[in-house]
Amino acid sequence: MSTPYAKLPAWADYGLIPLINLSVAFIVAGFVVMLVGENPFRAAVILVEGAFGRGTGIAFTLFYATTFIFTGLSVAVAAHCSLFNIGTEGQAYIGGLGIALVCLSLDSVMPWWVIFPIAIVAAAAFGALWGLIPAYLQAKRGSHIVITTIMFNFIAASVMVYLLVGALKPAGSQAPQTRNFLAGAELPKLNWVIELFGAKIRSAPLNICFLLALVMAFLVWLLIWRTRLGYEMRTYGHSPKAARYAGISETRIIITAMMISGALAGMMALNPVMGDQHNVAIDFVSGAGYVGIAVALMGRLHPVGIVLAAILFGMLYQGGAELAFEMPAISRDMIVIIQGLVILFAGALEHMFRPYIQALFASVSPKSVGMQAVKGTGA
Amino acid sequence: MDMFNAIVQVLDSTIRLSVPLLLACLAGLYSERAGIFDIGLEGKMLVGAFAGASAAAVFHSALIGLGTAILISVAFALVHGFASITHRGNQIVSGVAINFIAAGSTIILGQAWFQQGGRTPALQPGERFEAIIWPGAEAIRDVPIIGPIYAELISGHSILVYFAFAMVPFTWWVLFRTRFGLRMRAVGENPAAVDTAGISVAWLRYRALICTGILTGVAGAYLSMVQNGGFVKDMTAGKGYIALAALIFAKWKPVNAMFACLLFGFLDAASIRLQGSPLPLVGKVPAQFMQALPYVLTVILLAGFIGKAIPPRAGGVPYVKER
Numbered sequence: 001m002s003t004p005y006a007k008l009p010a011w012a013d014y015g016l017i018p019l020i021n022l023s024v025a026f027i028v029a030g031f032v033v034m035l036v037g038e039n040p041f042r043a044a045v046i047l048v049e050g051a052f053g054r055g056t057g058i059a060f061t062l063f064y065a066t067t068f069i070f071t072g073l074s075v076a077v078a079a080h081c082s083l084f085n086i087g088t089e090g091q092a093y094i095g096g097l098g099i100a101l102v103c104l105s106l107d108s109v110m111p112w113w114v115i116f117p118i119a120i121v122a123a124a125a126f127g128a129l130w131g132l133i134p135a136y137l138q139a140k141r142g143s144h145i146v147i148t149t150i151m152f153n154f155i156a157a158s159v160m161v162y163l164l165v166g167a168l169k170p171a172g173s174q175a176p177q178t179r180n181f182l183a184g185a186e187l188p189k190l191n192w193v194i195e196l197f198g199a200k201i202r203s204a205p206l207n208i209c210f211l212l213a214l215v216m217a218f219l220v221w222l223l224i225w226r227t228r229l230g231y232e233m234r235t236y237g238h239s240p241k242a243a244r245y246a247g248i249s250e251t252r253i254i255i256t257a258m259m260i261s262g263a264l265a266g267m268m269a270l271n272p273v274m275g276d277q278h279n280v281a282i283d284f285v286s287g288a289g290y291v292g293i294a295v296a297l298m299g300r301l302h303p304v305g306i307v308l309a310a311i312l313f314g315m316l317y318q319g320g321a322e323l324a325f326e327m328p329a330i331s332r333d334m335i336v337i338i339q340g341l342v343i344l345f346a347g348a349l350e351h352m353f354r355p356y357i358q359a360l361f362a363s364v365s366p367k368s369v370g371m372q373a374v375k376g377t378g379a
Numbered sequence: 380m381d382m383f384n385a386i387v388q389v390l391d392s393t394i395r396l397s398v399p400l401l402l403a404c405l406a407g408l409y410s411e412r413a414g415i416f417d418i419g420l421e422g423k424m425l426v427g428a429f430a431g432a433s434a435a436a437v438f439h440s441a442l443i444g445l446g447t448a449i450l451i452s453v454a455f456a457l458v459h460g461f462a463s464i465t466h467r468g469n470q471i472v473s474g475v476a477i478n479f480i481a482a483g484s485t486i487i488l489g490q491a492w493f494q495q496g497g498r499t500p501a502l503q504p505g506e507r508f509e510a511i512i513w514p515g516a517e518a519i520r521d522v523p524i525i526g527p528i529y530a531e532l533i534s535g536h537s538i539l540v541y542f543a544f545a546m547v548p549f550t551w552w553v554l555f556r557t558r559f560g561l562r563m564r565a566v567g568e569n570p571a572a573v574d575t576a577g578i579s580v581a582w583l584r585y586r587a588l589i590c591t592g593i594l595t596g597v598a599g600a601y602l603s604m605v606q607n608g609g610f611v612k613d614m615t616a617g618k619g620y621i622a623l624a625a626l627i628f629a630k631w632k633p634v635n636a637m638f639a640c641l642l643f644g645f646l647d648a649a650s651i652r653l654q655g656s657p658l659p660l661v662g663k664v665p666a667q668f669m670q671a672l673p674y675v676l677t678v679i680l681l682a683g684f685i686g687k688a689i690p691p692r693a694g695g696v697p698y699v700k701e702r
Contacts, residue, residue, distance in 0.1 A: 032484065036491035084471050086418075143681035144690070146471050147627060150418070150620055151674040151681075158671035166665075293475055333486040340479025348462035348473035 008354075008361060014300060018346060020353050022298065025341035032337055036329045043323060043330065050322025051315035055199025057322070059191050059206040063276070065307075065314030066206075069213040070268035071292025072299060072306040073220050074261045079301050080224055081257035082237035087134060087149025088265040089289025090156030091127040095266025097160065098126030099273050100168060100178050100280040103185035110184050119185070119274060120212070120267060127266015128259040130156060135258030139251040145258075157283075164282050177281035187275045207275035213310075216264060217303040223260070224303075233257050265289060287336075294339045297347040313339070387527045389648050394532065395606065397644025398543045399424065399598045399615075403622035404629070404636045405543075405550050406594035410456075412554065412631060413587030414567035414693040419459055419474035420595055421619025422481030427452040427599020429485040432499040432610035433492065435506040444506065444604055449596035455481065456592030457585070464584050467697035478619075486612045497612035499603070507604045508537040537605045539597060546594070550633040563587050567691035570698040580698045595619075624677035631691065643673045 008017075030040035051061045071088050078085035085091075102122045106115050134148035161176070170179040187207040195201055224230040236243040236253045244250060272284055291313055298312070299305030313335075320335045345352070403420045410417040430451035435444025455477055462473040486497045493499055513534035520530040554560040562583055566573045570580045602618075603610040625643055629635035650669030 032487065036487060084469075086471075086475070137678070137682045141682040143678070143683070146416075146418070147623070148678055148681060151624060151678050154617060154620065154674045155671050155678075158667040158674075162665055162667040290475070290479070293472070294479075297472065329487075329491045331487065331490060333483045336479050336483030337487060338483075340476045340481075340483060343472060343479060344458075344462065344476035348468035348470075348476055349466050350468065352466050 021345040025345040028341050029338045038327050046323050046326050047319030051319035055194050055201040056204050059194055059201050059204030060318040061314040063206045064317040065310040066210045066213045066271045067268055067288045068291050068295045068310035068313045070264055071289050072295030072310050074264035075292045075296035076301040078261040080237050081233040084146050085261050087152050088292045089285055090153035091130045091262040091265035092268045092285045092289050093156045093160050094130040095123040095127035096269035096273050096280045098122035099269055103181045107182040107185035115185055123266040123269050124263035128263040131258040131262020135255045139254040178279045181278045205276035209271040209275050217307050221303040294343045387531050389652050391531045392648040393645040396647045397640040398540050399601050399618050400622045401543045401640040402594050402598035403619055404625045404640050405546050406591040407626045409587045409590040412567045413563045413584045416470040416695045419477035420622055421615050422478035423452045423455045423595035424599040424619050425481040425615045426455055427596040428603035429610045431600035432603035436500040441508050445600045448600040449593050452596030453592030456588045460585050460588045464581050470695050499610040502608045510535045510537055539601045539605055547633050547637045567693055570693050621673050624673055646672050
């Protein structure tokens with residue numbers, strides 16, 4: 001995404017502006033809390049205490065964060081190639097199908113450490129496949145990726161409902177979900193790590209997928225900024241024309257980026273399915289794919305930013321659940337509003353405060369904004 | 380005769396189900412023709428539905444409800460405009476944001492104001508739009524063929540249904556026979572040319588978005604005040620996206636839009652009617668297949684296998700004046 005604005009020092013670009021945008025989003029959210037007749041400051045205190053106050057809260061926060069790291073990375077990888085992947089939701093859902101097939105067939109004969117790698121591959125492959133078709137259509141037939149991925153979310157939902165009320169449902173069961181996995185498909189918990197620090201944990205679903213998420217964040221950083229492929233993706237993202245002149249195949253780069261994005265989305269399903277629920281149920285993704293958009297935008301498409309943003313959203317999810325206990329007027333849907341506001345202010349309105357900050361910097365020290373760059377950057 | 384009556388009933392529910400799609404689809408047509416992608420149709424419909432049902436329940440008037448629905452929906456459209464026109468933000472990001480804010484705030488505010496688990500109070504007669512019975516509908520109901528068609532299909536809908544279908548020729552007229560429509564189409568294809576002619580690109584796009592807001596507001600009001608008699612959380616249930624699909628399917632043309640929406644409405648009506656009963660020739664069709672069909676058809680169309688859907692050229696690109 002090219003910006004028609006002048007440069008700012010890096011710390012302002014990557015620290016100050018996101019912080020301001022985020023604060024505005026939370027201030028507006030605070031007004032909504034006031035509108036329903038509660039005290040926003042008390043709500044904020046309850047939220048933070050609920051998320052970080054006790055060991056169990058921290059574990060839950062990190063559990064949710066794991067999910068959002070995957071979806072955030074998924075959105076970010078595509079975005080570096082200037083592809084807006086709204087299909088993370090559907091890709092994660094279909095990734096769950098891959099996991100279900102692996103776990104249902106192998107969980108009685110193998111231990112978790114054999115099944116886990118197979119499930120990772122299956123989840124990634126199924127997610128990548130669901131990203132491949134829209135990517136192919138964008139690259140070869142010129143259909144807009146945003147529209148096709150939205151359509152594929154709905155198609156994925158229909159496919160999964162069809163399978164979960166039909167073929168995947170155990171005979172005699174009413175609930176639209178697979179049978180519960182056996183011990184072979186249950187991932188070990190990570191709660192003992194938090195207990196090392198002296199906190200008590202009752203039961204929380206934090207599991208080794210958290211480590212996998214961190215590894216993937218590192219690999220994405222490696223991919224985007226340290227490999228030839230990542231360079232090509234960023235080149236294409238900045239200017240498809242330049243990429244074409246440089247001999248980068250448009251088809252190849254779009255399809256590769258979307259498949260990596262889809263694979264990351266599919267791997268998100270490991271966390272709730274194998275780490276917590278131990279089955280695949282209808283709508284188990286429950287909007288995490290869309291949260292990924294907010295996380296990626298807030299993290300400025302950088303893995304470090306994404307991990308931090310994911311933890312923030314994990315905090316909102318966990319703290320929001322606590323908040324619903326304390327303040328009945330505020331349900332967990334408050335998070336959906338905050339998410340929307342974050343996407344609005346950190347995404348669509350990211351440049352709203354920029355001119356003012358630029359003017360401020362220019363008046364304090366003209367050198368810091370590099371006055372010669374003001375003339376605009378062209379296309 | 381039974382067969383005929385069944386067909387009339389399916390067509391009747393086709394009309395009812397395609398009205399919100401049609402209104403939202405025409406709404407999207409205004410903004411996309413002006414070069415603003417709008418995937419926030421869903422959210423604007425949802426706030427319209429919520430605002431309409433709430434205001435109608437509180438003030439005991441369907442008209443006040445409709446007015447409020449339009450007002451709130453236009454306000455959300457203007458937020459989209461503020462982000463994507465004034466601040467040249469990413470239009471898709473802004474649309475996604477609007478959908479989330481709408482989904483969350485309707486539930487939170489509904490619960491806080493009415494304490495019915497996100498619902499608004501059930502609307503009484505007079506607070507919703509009643510069906511209009513056309514003259515003579517009851518008299519000729521028993522006449523074969525014409526009777527049921529007149530009594531079921533043409534008569535007996537609420538005013539908003541007729542409004543929606545009247546909007547089709549009206550939109551065509553605005554788009555292809557007025558100065559505003561010509562400029563709007565131009566700004567969606569080549570904003571720089573419009574700018575050179577001394578016309579404000581931003582103001583033109585804002586006006587297109589206001590039209591979008593009005594129509595999504597009516598669509599929302601239809602959902603909560605005609606179809607349902609009250610707001611239920613997430614009641615749009617993806618209709619905004621189907622409308623978007625219909626818009627592409629219709630290649631951004633008003634009359635095509637009507638047929639696309641009727642087709643998608645028919646698929647919906649047919650899947651409700653069939654409910655697992657077998658069809659001749661193909662056998663039993665899963666309900667999920669029928670539900671996914673509009674999306675599959677749109678993908679196939681987008682891929683260029685049935686004609687080619689070419690969007691307005693400047694769609695999704697914020698306009699930056701030469702400096």
